[in-house]
Amino acid sequence: MSLNYLTPEFKVIRDYDLCINCKVCMRQCANEVHSYDEQLYKMVADDFKCVNCQRCVVMCPTHALTIINHPQDFRQHANWSYDTIRDIYRQAETGAVLLTAMGNDKPYPIYWDKMVVNASQVTNPSIDPLREPMELRVYIGRKPDKIELDENLNVKTQMPPQLKLEVPILFSAMSYGSISYNAHASLSRAAEKLGICYNTGEGGLHKDFRKYGKNTIVQVASGRFGVNREYLNTAAAVEIKIGQGAKPGIGGHLPGEKVSEDVSETRMIPVGSDAISPAPHHDIYSIEDLSQLIFSLKEATDYKKPVGVKIAAVNNVAAIASGIARAGADYIAIDGFRGGTGAAPKRIRDNVGIPIEFAIASVDSRLRSEGIRHTVSLIASGSIRNSADIIKAIALGADAVYIGSAALIALGCHMCQKCNTGKCNWGIATQDPYLVKRLNPEIGYKRLVNLVTAWGHEIKEMLGGMGINDIESLKGNRLMLRGIGMTQKELDILGILAAGE
Amino acid sequence: MKKIYVKEEVCIGCKLCEVYCITSHSKYKDVLKAFKFESITPTPKIVVEENGPLSFSLQCRHCDDAPCVKACITGAMQKDPLTGIVTCNTDKCVGCWTCILTCGFGAILRDEKNKVASKCDLCADTGEPACVKNCPNDALVYSEGGIKA
Numbered sequence: 001m002s003l004n005y006l007t008p009e010f011k012v013i014r015d016y017d018l019c020i021n022c023k024v025c026m027r028q029c030a031n032e033v034h035s036y037d038e039q040l041y042k043m044v045a046d047d048f049k050c051v052n053c054q055r056c057v058v059m060c061p062t063h064a065l066t067i068i069n070h071p072q073d074f075r076q077h078a079n080w081s082y083d084t085i086r087d088i089y090r091q092a093e094t095g096a097v098l099l100t101a102m103g104n105d106k107p108y109p110i111y112w113d114k115m116v117v118n119a120s121q122v123t124n125p126s127i128d129p130l131r132e133p134m135e136l137r138v139y140i141g142r143k144p145d146k147i148e149l150d151e152n153l154n155v156k157t158q159m160p161p162q163l164k165l166e167v168p169i170l171f172s173a174m175s176y177g178s179i180s181y182n183a184h185a186s187l188s189r190a191a192e193k194l195g196i197c198y199n200t201g202e203g204g205l206h207k208d209f210r211k212y213g214k215n216t217i218v219q220v221a222s223g224r225f226g227v228n229r230e231y232l233n234t235a236a237a238v239e240i241k242i243g244q245g246a247k248p249g250i251g252g253h254l255p256g257e258k259v260s261e262d263v264s265e266t267r268m269i270p271v272g273s274d275a276i277s278p279a280p281h282h283d284i285y286s287i288e289d290l291s292q293l294i295f296s297l298k299e300a301t302d303y304k305k306p307v308g309v310k311i312a313a314v315n316n317v318a319a320i321a322s323g324i325a326r327a328g329a330d331y332i333a334i335d336g337f338r339g340g341t342g343a344a345p346k347r348i349r350d351n352v353g354i355p356i357e358f359a360i361a362s363v364d365s366r367l368r369s370e371g372i373r374h375t376v377s378l379i380a381s382g383s384i385r386n387s388a389d390i391i392k393a394i395a396l397g398a399d400a401v402y403i404g405s406a407a408l409i410a411l412g413c414h415m416c417q418k419c420n421t422g423k424c425n426w427g428i429a430t431q432d433p434y435l436v437k438r439l440n441p442e443i444g445y446k447r448l449v450n451l452v453t454a455w456g457h458e459i460k461e462m463l464g465g466m467g468i469n470d471i472e473s474l475k476g477n478r479l480m481l482r483g484i485g486m487t488q489k490e491l492d493i494l495g496i497l498a499a500g501e
Numbered sequence: 502m503k504k505i506y507v508k509e510e511v512c513i514g515c516k517l518c519e520v521y522c523i524t525s526h527s528k529y530k531d532v533l534k535a536f537k538f539e540s541i542t543p544t545p546k547i548v549v550e551e552n553g554p555l556s557f558s559l560q561c562r563h564c565d566d567a568p569c570v571k572a573c574i575t576g577a578m579q580k581d582p583l584t585g586i587v588t589c590n591t592d593k594c595v596g597c598w599t600c601i602l603t604c605g606f607g608a609i610l611r612d613e614k615n616k617v618a619s620k621c622d623l624c625a626d627t628g629e630p631a632c633v634k635n636c637p638n639d640a641l642v643y644s645e646g647g648i649k650a
Contacts, residue, residue: 020536022520028513059637061520061532433554440511440638 005089008047011070012056018064019043025056025065030423030435053416055425087346098346101419101429102405103246103338103383106350111357111490112389116499118480120467127464134460135470138168138400140237140377141306142330160330161306163217163237165400166195167456168390168471171448172381172404173219173241173310175203177254177263177275178342178419179408180436183428184209186411186444191215193449199402202241202252202277204266210234219310220297222251223277225267229300237305237331238297240290242281243312245339245382248353251277253343258422258431291327298328306330313337313359313382314352318366325367325376333402334359336382340405342429343420356382357396361494364397364476373476387458396494397476410451411444502585505623505630505641506648507557512549512640514556518632519545525624525631544612544619547632558632558641560621561608563587569600569609569620577618586625591617 012033021043026034031049034056036042050067057065074082087098120126127134140163148156171187184206191198192215199217200209204226209216213234220227221241232238243249254263254275264271284290290309297307308331309324311317321332336356341349360380367373380393381402393401409415412426419429427439459471468474482499483491491498520532526543527535536542547560563580567587570578577593578600580586589600596616601609612619623643624630633641642648 018533020520020533022516022536024515024517024520027515059515059517061517061635434513437511437554438513438638440508440640442511443639 004093006086006093007072008050008070009086010050010052011047011068012045012050013066013068014043014045015064016042018062020062022061024059024061028055028059028425030425030432051416051418053418053425054414099343099420100346100349101342101344101417102340102415104350104353105417108355111355111486111494112385112392114485115392115481115483115496117388117391117395117462117466118482119465124467126467127469129460129464132469134463135472136167136456136459138165138471139163140165140331140379140399142376143374145374161304163197163306163331164195165197167452167459168394168400169452169455170196170217170379170400170402171198171407172339172402173199173201173239174342174404174408175201175254176206176266177203177258177431179429180427180431180439181206181262182436182439182441182444183408183411185441186439186448187407188212188215189441189445190448190452193445194452196452197236199239203254203263204268205231205234206262206266217308220293221277222279222281223275225269225275232297232300235305237308238301239308239310239333240293240297241310243310243314243335244341245312245335245337245353245356246341247344247348248312248314249279250345250348251279253277255422260431263431287323287327290324294328308333308379310335313354313356315354317354317359318362321363322366322370322372325372329376331377331379331399332363333379333381334363336380338383339381340383340408356380356393358493360393360398361396365495368476387455387462390455390459391462391474392481394471394474395477395480399475406451407448410447411439502563503643503645504563505560505621505633505643508640508642508648509555509557511638512557513638514549514551515637516549517635517637518547518558518641519549521631521635522547525627541614544610544614546610546619546621548607548610559606559608560632561587562606563623568603568605572599572603574599584625586623587620588622588625589618589620591615594618
């Protein structure tokens with residue numbers, strides 16, 4: 001065969017003074033990087049296979065291992081970077097579309113980091129959450145135009161179905177098949193413990209997790225995997241998946257190798273067949289068709305559950321959201337281009353869509369100006385990394401946020417962006433029974449509970465600093481934000497002032 | 502008495518329990534020194550059984566009526582009446598391997614270097630078995646009366 005022009009992407013450095021030849025790294029690497037050389041009496045590594053998932057580094061009992069970017073580099077060229085050249089070598093070698101995982105990793109500006117939050121002083125006292133009650137509970141769903149009371153001051157107005165969340169955080173749609181059974185077990189149990197919800201994604205609801213129904217949002221996607229009446233009625237809410245931030249405009253693809261007996265039963269497809277979701281819903285070609293589907297789902301659930309719609313953040317997202325709100329949706333989930341995925345073409349992941357910060361601000365502004373903001377709740381997603389990002393998302397107009405990548409990182413994910421291979425060494429994005437058991441759901445759910453609990457504490461601290469004691473008072477409160485290092489146009493779209501103004 | 506139990510559904514077969522078992526029974530009690538500097542590295546008193554994705558670590562069950570204690574020709578195998586722990590006195594052991602023959606669990610191993618039987622003593626002097634303390638996926642449980650739900 002001809003010469004392969006590629007060089008290793010990472011380099012395994014082993015401190016042989018610390019290595020005890022226990023072979024733990026060899027056993028724990030699904031990519032088969034490590035092996036024991038019987039002639040040399042030592043461990044050796046095949047750098048070519050390394051994806052830098054950090055599994056061996058973390059597991060090594062003597063911390064003998066370090067993974068670095070491979071120092072071999074091309075001559076410096078501003079236009080032809082290392083990654084750019086490597087991509088061409090790979091495609092010249094294979095003739096294939098480049099696949100990758102997780103969200104957009106290009107260095108576009110992160111607008112969360114260009115916004116700062118207000119604090120109260122002197123004339124408006126701050127609140128101490130250790131001494132005074134703080135409310136983080138939110139209700140997701142349609143709100144009535146007005147509240148009517150009878151002569152005894154009892155509420156007369158029929159309240160539409162609501163999703164009650166103890167903190168304004170939900171676990172993002174990540175389907176069974178894309179992530180493992182144990183990952184789903186961790187997410188569902190943590191959602192119940194926290195009093196929030198997790199989203200099944202389009203992969204159906206595994207029978208073992210029906211018991212967490214009141215903390216579950218189920219999806220109806222273009223492929224309709226696992227959708228039946230029981231599925232819809234078991235959940236707390238139903239979400240129609242139109243688009244996803246990491247890959248707007250295309251559908252999902254779960255390779256056949258990941259479709260095990262269990263995945264097959266849950267998704268209602270044959271074992272080993274590729275699960276391909278079409279790019280469009282073939283029954284939705286207009287806003288009226290979407291409205292029909294929304295009301296079909298409400299009929300199927302006896303009007304007892306909120307029905308939401310998930311869209312990708314793209315150009316004209318505000319107009320799209322306005323149409324969806326008028327079509328009868330109870331909430332809209334908007335996924336920015338940094339939202340993660342299990343598999344996506346690299347060019348689409350890196351070049352299609354817009355940041356969630358602009359999307360949420362423009363949608364909230366548009367719905368307010370049209371007088372229909374109260375008819376839908378907005379859920380923001382697409383790389384919410386910490387509690388400060390949540391504060392900013394809510395101040396821009398979101399009711400709550402979905403976290404996906406952050407939740408997986410809590411479970412052990414190290415962002416190697418190789419979910420599509422199914423060889424996740426942390427037991428998350430895989431169906432391989434050797435790997436799935438690496439994620440102990442007893443450990444996983446506690447880590448998730450700890451993460452959301454910690455963020456909840458921080459949100460209360462920041463709210464208190466602003467002199468606010470209820471998260472609802474922050475919603476759409478753009479006065480609490482200031483921009484640093486942004487153009488006037490960017491500030492205008494976000495609806496905020498510059499720092500110092 | 503408290504015993505070690507395995508949750509095989511989360512045992513990942515990494516064999517770190519063996520590494521820490523050796524460390525716990527070494528002279529230096531340090532992973533690096535135990536493997537690098539000790540002239541004779543101790544034999545692990547634990548064995549990891551594997552069959553496909555199924556794996557679990559196996560150590561002495563400290564049986565109530567221990568066959569190895571009965572079978573021991575020199576009295577090296579003893580069951581402590583207070584703690585219930587079955588231990589092997591290596592000074593008395595002559596390496597006849599009769600205990601290995603009688604153990605129904607295969608939990609006793611040969612220490613070929615020292616020619617003595619090697620078996621789990623629950624790290625009695627430390628309070629918690631090293632394998633349980635260091636299991637990266639919480640697959641090992643040290644408790645009374647089995648694994649709680």
